[in-house]
Amino acid sequence: MEDMKLIADHLVFQYDKSRSDARRALDDVSFVLHKGEFVGLIGHTGSGKSTLVQHLNALIRPDSGSIYYEGADIYEKDYDRKALRGKVGLVFQYPEYQLFEETVLSEVIYGPVNMGMDKKDAELAAYDAIRRVGLEEECIDQSPFDLSGGQKRRVAIASVLAMDPEILVLDEPTAGLDPAGRSELLEMIKELKEKEGITIVLVSHSMDDVAEAADRIIVMDKGRIIYDDVPVRVFEHINELEEMGLAAPQMSYLLRDLKKAGFPVNTDIITLKDAREEILKVLS
Ligand SMILES: Nc1ncnc2c1ncn2[C@@H]1O[C@H](COP(=O)(O)OP(=O)(O)O)[C@@H](O)[C@H]1O
Ligand SMILES: [Mg+2]
CATH class of the missing domain: 3.40.50.300 (P-loop containing nucleotide triphosphate hydrolases)
Known part of the structure; x- marks a missing residue:
């Protein structure tokens, strides 16, 4: 258990x-x-x-x-x-x-403060979370609304991660x-x-x-x-x-088609990386 x-x-x-x-x-x-x-x-x-x-x-x-x-x-x-x-x-x-907050930092601090963490610890947790999601330091004081779509997603993920x-x-x-x-x-x-x-x-x-x-x-x-x-x-x-x-992953279809065409490939492969290795192996 x-x-x-x-x-x-x-x-x-x-x-x-x-x-x-x-x-x-x-x-x-x-x-x-x-x-x-x-x-x-x-x-x-x-x-x-x-x-x-x-x-x-x-x-x-x-x-x-x-x-x-x-x-x-x-x-x-x-x-x-x-x-x-x-x-x-x-x-x-x-x-x-x-x-909804004015800066990325205050957006990410909101969760832990709301959970009862004191301001200083919440700020540390926020800095840490912002780093963990791969946002640049300089984003911290920017408005979340000025960021790209992918960066906004990262802010939202950071605000959850900050609650550990x-x-x-x-x-x-x-x-x-x-x-x-x-x-x-x-x-x-x-x-x-x-x-x-x-x-x-x-x-x-x-x-x-x-x-x-x-x-x-x-x-x-x-x-x-x-x-x-x-x-x-x-x-x-x-x-x-x-x-x-x-649907199944693209690689799954590709390998099944290759097998049908007579190539002895393993059709259990699902990622691009593994499929590349398998195809190169069969071709060489
Ligand atoms: N707030 C809501 N009020 C009424 N019906 C809802 C609401 N949210 C989702 N549904 C219905 O519940 C079912 C499941 O929806 P949802 O959980 O959103 O599915 P998914 O996230 O897989 O697209 C759907 O039939 C959807 O129309
Ligand atoms: Mg949904």
């Missing part, structure tokens, strides 16, 4: 409770999140990803089922949900719309960024896991985004978890994924 961090136990949630026939946004969702994992949460638009992640830090209360963090039920009457929001940090989809979370949940962090911005941001998120051991939940509808980084992929469809496995095992279900409006 030592390494167990967060357990979602039979979560059911429906937005419109006045209609008994309305579709459930979450329909019996259970999983266990372990310390140090990098989980990709994948699903078509409307599959329930954002609804699920808002349960993880108790922003939404389920109609039934519960969540246990370090063994405690987060929906219990006396549970400290404010402290939980520091431990399970959630970066919303399009977080730049929620930036154990689990960092990012809802579609690469949405709307250009390809270079996407891969830089993904690289930074990967480093948070690899260098600092932060547990990551990365929400995306792009398999290519999560294939590069995730140790485990949870696939949602219509409020349910359909697959929860290591990436290669999930991508074996290409046909089912396509029926859900998803």
